[in-house]
Amino acid sequence: MIYSKTAGIIFSNSNDKALKEFTANRSMASLPFAGRYRLIDFAISNLVNAGIQNVGVITNRNYNSLLDHLGSGLFWDLDRKSGGLSIVPPFIGGNSKTDDELDCILRAIEYIKRRNCEYVVACESGFVANLDIKKIVEAHIEKKADVTLVYREAERPDKFAGTLKLKVDKDEKVASAENALLSKTGGKLTIGVHVFTRSAFNDILSTALNSENPAISEIISEKTGKYRVYGYEHKGFVGVIDSRKSYFETGMELLDKEVRDDLFNKERPIYTKTKDDMPTRYGLYSDVSNSIIADGCIIDGTVKNSVLFRGVRVKRGAVVENCILMQGVEVRENSTLKYVTSDKNAVIGGKAPITGTNRKAFIVKKNQVLTD
Amino acid sequence: MKNKQCVAMLLAGGQGSRLGVLTGKLAKPAVPYGGKYRIIDFPLSNCIHSGIDTVGILTQYKPLELNDYIGSGKPWDLDRSNGGVHILAPYQGKEGGDWYKGTANAIYQNLGFIKRYNPECVLILSGDHIYKMDYSKMIEFHKQSGADCTISVMEVPLDEASRFGIMHVASDDRITKFEEKPKEPKSNLASMGVYVFSFNMLEKYLSEDENNQNSSNDFGKDIIPAMLKAGEKLVAYRFSDYWKDVGTVDSLWEANLDLLNPKIHLNLSDPKWKIYSRTSELPPQYIGKTAKVENSLITAGCDIAGNIDYSIIFENVTVEQGATVEYSVIMPGAVIKKGATVRYSIVAQNTVVGEGATVGEEPDYNDAHEWGITVVGEGVKVKNNAVIGAKQMLRKEEDGETV
Numbered sequence: 001m002i003y004s005k006t007a008g009i010i011f012s013n014s015n016d017k018a019l020k021e022f023t024a025n026r027s028m029a030s031l032p033f034a035g036r037y038r039l040i041d042f043a044i045s046n047l048v049n050a051g052i053q054n055v056g057v058i059t060n061r062n063y064n065s066l067l068d069h070l071g072s073g074l075f076w077d078l079d080r081k082s083g084g085l086s087i088v089p090p091f092i093g094g095n096s097k098t099d100d101e102l103d104c105i106l107r108a109i110e111y112i113k114r115r116n117c118e119y120v121v122a123c124e125s126g127f128v129a130n131l132d133i134k135k136i137v138e139a140h141i142e143k144k145a146d147v148t149l150v151y152r153e154a155e156r157p158d159k160f161a162g163t164l165k166l167k168v169d170k171d172e173k174v175a176s177a178e179n180a181l182l183s184k185t186g187g188k189l190t191i192g193v194h195v196f197t198r199s200a201f202n203d204i205l206s207t208a209l210n211s212e213n214p215a216i217s218e219i220i221s222e223k224t225g226k227y228r229v230y231g232y233e234h235k236g237f238v239g240v241i242d243s244r245k246s247y248f249e250t251g252m253e254l255l256d257k258e259v260r261d262d263l264f265n266k267e268r269p270i271y272t273k274t275k276d277d278m279p280t281r282y283g284l285y286s287d288v289s290n291s292i293i294a295d296g297c298i299i300d301g302t303v304k305n306s307v308l309f310r311g312v313r314v315k316r317g318a319v320v321e322n323c324i325l326m327q328g329v330e331v332r333e334n335s336t337l338k339y340v341t342s343d344k345n346a347v348i349g350g351k352a353p354i355t356g357t358n359r360k361a362f363i364v365k366k367n368q369v370l371t372d
Numbered sequence: 373m374k375n376k377q378c379v380a381m382l383l384a385g386g387q388g389s390r391l392g393v394l395t396g397k398l399a400k401p402a403v404p405y406g407g408k409y410r411i412i413d414f415p416l417s418n419c420i421h422s423g424i425d426t427v428g429i430l431t432q433y434k435p436l437e438l439n440d441y442i443g444s445g446k447p448w449d450l451d452r453s454n455g456g457v458h459i460l461a462p463y464q465g466k467e468g469g470d471w472y473k474g475t476a477n478a479i480y481q482n483l484g485f486i487k488r489y490n491p492e493c494v495l496i497l498s499g500d501h502i503y504k505m506d507y508s509k510m511i512e513f514h515k516q517s518g519a520d521c522t523i524s525v526m527e528v529p530l531d532e533a534s535r536f537g538i539m540h541v542a543s544d545d546r547i548t549k550f551e552e553k554p555k556e557p558k559s560n561l562a563s564m565g566v567y568v569f570s571f572n573m574l575e576k577y578l579s580e581d582e583n584n585q586n587s588s589n590d591f592g593k594d595i596i597p598a599m600l601k602a603g604e605k606l607v608a609y610r611f612s613d614y615w616k617d618v619g620t621v622d623s624l625w626e627a628n629l630d631l632l633n634p635k636i637h638l639n640l641s642d643p644k645w646k647i648y649s650r651t652s653e654l655p656p657q658y659i660g661k662t663a664k665v666e667n668s669l670i671t672a673g674c675d676i677a678g679n680i681d682y683s684i685i686f687e688n689v690t691v692e693q694g695a696t697v698e699y700s701v702i703m704p705g706a707v708i709k710k711g712a713t714v715r716y717s718i719v720a721q722n723t724v725v726g727e728g729a730t731v732g733e734e735p736d737y738n739d740a741h742e743w744g745i746t747v748v749g750e751g752v753k754v755k756n757n758a759v760i761g762a763k764q765m766l767r768k769e770e771d772g773e774t775v
Contacts (some may be wrong), residue, residue: 279407
């Protein structure tokens with residue numbers, strides 16, 4: 001069994017800085033997405049759907065909400081006697097590093113040291129995709145690769161520091177891997193999912209640990225000649241959440257059936273913590289169209305082109321258009337919201353409409369009360 | 373085993389024959405209810421919220437799906453190292469074994485299970501009622517009143533009383549007489565099928581009943597009358613919140629639509645008393661551009677492009693453009709094709725209602741006897757443009773799948 005020989009690693013704080021509005025009190029990995037998920041659900045589900053039973057989550061800041069979400073790993077079937085989900089938080093003392101990124105790399109090395117695995121799938125946070133990791137690891141083995149970088153074809157580069165722009169030959173062998181931020185044009189861009197052979201993992205991460213710039217992507221880029229580095233194209237949907245603008249846009253892309261069918265592939269379900277909400281209740285005055293609605297909502301107003309998370313309440317006469325409203329948001333009677341992204345449990349309403357624009361959604365903070 | 377104050381025994385072996393095609397493949401307690409629940413979620417959730425963590429579930433009829441659904445009991449927080457949920461099916465011993473002959477016999481055969489926990493009292497529940505009840509209050513009442521058996525009752529309209537087991541009580545609510553479905557009821561206190569027995573009394577009367585060759589081994593028909601006759605102390609515990617027996621097609625349909633009635637207080641979203649259920653992993657529902665949804669409950673995995681009014685839609689249901697669903701209950705995985713109309717119906721799991729088909733009819737008040745809820749059984753495929761009238765019940769045939 002190949003998959004008992006593969007371990008997964010998730011860096012939960014990578015790219016936190018891209019989305020300060022929503023990561024002040026949480027890590028990128030625990031960012032709510034698609035009505036009932038957190039970003040990490042996609043990474044863990046991808047690994048679990050490939051049969052991987054050892055998943056280490058490296059945390060370093062603001063990981064309260066993440067721990068609360070993950071629990072024992074039960075919802076991903078990772079509450080196991082042997083292996084399963086391991087949270088790898090920072091610790092003080094020993095050989096821990098004061099620099100956050102270095103410390104994460106150190107802990108990733110230590111975590112893998114204790115696993116009996118031949119391959120490592122390392123995932124950054126900030127991307128959303130339903131990946132067939134089984135196929136990717138199989139390709140890695142078949143090509144006798146040291147490193148396999150999953151990439152997408154994109155028109156323009158994202159804003160993440162670790163993204164690499166690849167040049168590959170016919171056999172997908174990587175000829176060069178450059179920092180994508182240095183390039184203004186798109187192309188074959190990595191999506192933060194790398195497969196390593198154990199020795200290459202140790203070698204690359206140890207090199208990072210001792211280098212001035214500890215980024216893993218940087219070391220891969222430098223060592224492309226030394227290792228057998230391959231690319232693997234993911235042709236399905238990839239959501240990139242590197243700014244508040246892209247958070248909004250990626251959320252809205254879910255209204256496209258093709259995107260939903262790809263992301264919520266029936267063969268590879270996305271698992272998340274269940275909350276036992278009741279079904280969503282539509283009232284006598286509800287008027288809903290082209291929207292994603294999670295369970296536990298109570299809707300008695302108008303909702304169009306929007307994504308509503310669990311337990312959102314839209315009161316009678318309220319109008320919600322082109323909005324993303326996270327868990328527990330309440331929209332008061334007769335208020336109007338257009339192009340609003342609201343964090344959890346906010347109360348929004350008033351006589352004047354609250355409107356953002358297509359390019360810049362209006363942001364409401366967690367627990368904010370915005371009424372007149 | 374650590375001693376438990378109270379052990380719950382849930383009678384889940386009934387065939388539920390009055391639900392017709394809905395219980396063709398599964399036991400009544402496993403029948404879907406309320407958009408994402410099964411009937412058995414209610415007593416199980418009540419147990420855990422009432423502090424009862426040891427529950428025996430007595431199964432007999434078509435237990436496969438029910439066993440699967442219960443699993444380790446995790447969704448109800450009943451996966452415990454001490455106590456927890458246990459499926460109790462009939463078994464063979466040295467002296468042979470037998471099917472459960474009646475409700476009392478089912479408990480009698482599992483006295484050994486109860487004894488392991490040495491409880492003060494035993495709570496007997498059934499798997500065909502929708503209600504939220506704090507059993508701990510009833511158990512406290514049982515202890516305070518010094519009763520041997522406490523039976524929860526609720527007042528029903530006198531003209532409906534003949535459908536229930538009816539209690540006669542003295543002024544102190546001590547039970548004086550019990551009548552099973554009396555033709556001319558003289559009391560309106562109906563038994564809810566929830567009993568608390570002091571364990572020693574339960575053991576005594578179950579053993580005596582077992583030795584009585586003429587007994588039908590039923591709590592209502594045999595055990596309660598025997599205890600009354602012997603002068604034991606039986607007390608009624610009054611309950612006045614929502615409670616509904618969902619043993620028939622009409623009552624199951626009604627109990628579902630009750631969730632949409634603002635005058636009926638069955639709050640499933642109370643954070644202190646959530647109804648837990650085993651859910652499958654599904655993305656949120658999508659309400660499409662052409663959809664019109666009013667006064668309904670809809671849950672995860674649904675894709676709605678048609679018109680929904682006054683209905684309960686379970687997970688993974690597809691309602692295509694131009695289709696209409698009114699006053700109906702659509703169970704998991706059903707597909708209502710373009711232009712089809714479903715009214716006053718229960719459509720069971722994984723059925724397909726073909727394009728332009730019509731299922732069910734509005735009530736005809738001139739001919740009330742002929743009218744009734746239409747039921748499309750599990751896995752049935754209703755052909756395009758077919759017309760299925762009121763009160764019909766469609767069953768999936770072994771050979772042909774379409775109707």
